[in-house]
Amino acid sequence: MEIAIIGAGPGGLACARVLQLHGIDVTVYDADASVTARDQGGTLDIHADTGQIALADAGLTTEFAALARPESQSKRMLDPSGALVMEHVVDDDETAAPEIDRRQLREMLAASLWPGTVRWGHKVTEVRDGGRIRFADGSSVTAGLVIGADGAWSRVRPLLTAATPEYTGVTFVEVRFDDVDDRHPAIAALVGAGHMWANGDGRSIILQRNSGGHVRGYLGLTVAADWRGGRAELLERFACFAPELRRVITDSEGDLVHRPIFALPAPLTWPHRPGLTLLGDAAHLMAPFGGEGVNLALLDGAELAREIAAGPAPDEAVLRYERRMLARSGPVAAGANAAIKEFFEGAFDPADVPDFAEEAERWKRNAAEYLAARDS
Ligand SMILES: Cc1cc2nc3c(=O)[nH]c(=O)nc-3n(C[C@H](O)[C@H](O)[C@H](O)COP(=O)(O)OP(=O)(O)OC[C@H]3O[C@@H](n4cnc5c(N)ncnc54)[C@H](O)[C@@H]3O)c2cc1C
Structure with missing residues (x-):
């Protein structure tokens, strides 16, 4: 069966990489002219319990460690007068959520794929029932499974839900x-x-x-x-x-x-439709509060690929993936969307300072629990 991933962001690339590690062929289509075509934005903290598990499944832990900046987990919080409210200094060996530039993450993932996997310069204009994918240059292809990893303004999402970002x-x-x-x-x-x-x-x-x-x-x-x-x-x-x-x-x-x-309304779900699914921002675009977006995108991609590899039928694999992904992302997205509203509506209260040390321990604890549950 032909598998097409629309979108070579972190989520789509992680999915493609894990599929290929299991010997499964896949083609990724992206609107960008190349991996370096566009400024990719800032730095991302890759959490132990989500993004790092996906990178390990992608066999890229060593490559990630070579690029990551553990010391950049340090945080300073000031009030508007410039007074220091909180300082959290992190050692070089902290593994809870090292930072990596978004450009470096995308390039690392793209470089790990079989040559020619990503078809750059392929902007999707429409996806139709039956897996027909049309591109801006008028060409089209058909795939048995179309994975929408095409971010906020996904062209795959309208086939599954009427929800749009607000x-x-x-x-x-x-x-x-x-x-x-x-x-x-x-x-x-x-x-x-x-x-x-x-x-x-x-x-x-x-x-x-x-x-x-x-x-x-x-x-x-x-x-x-x-x-x-x-x-x-x-x-x-x-x-x-x-x-x-x-x-x-x-x-x-x-x-x-x-x-x-x-952000998309959250929690968002849709009735399963054979031959189609979503991952990452296409499935659960959320406010960037808590830094979960890229981490969930990576884990979605790795988990979907693992389910497909586990078989037996791709459609059952997608169903298993969707059940788990939607249950996980819904509450996280709802929390992030509520937090951004509360924060920007209200005055800053110093009591709202998160406990970053506790958060780091929680990510590591959750990672151990996730892996133990998976291996049992
Ligand atoms: C200001 C800001 C700050 C953020 N900070 C953080 C943070 O600190 N931590 C964090 O975890 N997340 C953060 N995020 C969110 C994070 O960037 C996303 O959650 C993450 O990039 C989602 O990955 P993805 O692979 O699902 O989608 P994307 O990274 O959006 O990738 C989608 C890909 O699809 C391609 N594409 C789109 N449309 C088409 C089309 N029609 N045809 C073909 N290709 C297409 C795009 O070119 C792109 O390569 C932030 C977001 C914003 C806006």
């Missing part, structure tokens, strides 16, 4: 700093080795260290979905933040990138 009310404005330690020492001091959040007044300034001396920042605020305010307007909207924090707006390089945050 605007959360929150936009993240992305900013960038290059060569941060030499050219932006004040920003380097704010971000430390990992992440910084300055929260208050229903707004958030986030900084995250990426590899190669880069820092990305996000200014989170409640605005209309089509709001595209510039630096002057951001300075007004973040007027109650200290001058050293507002440097994130004034000192950043290049254009601002506005990212209105959309």
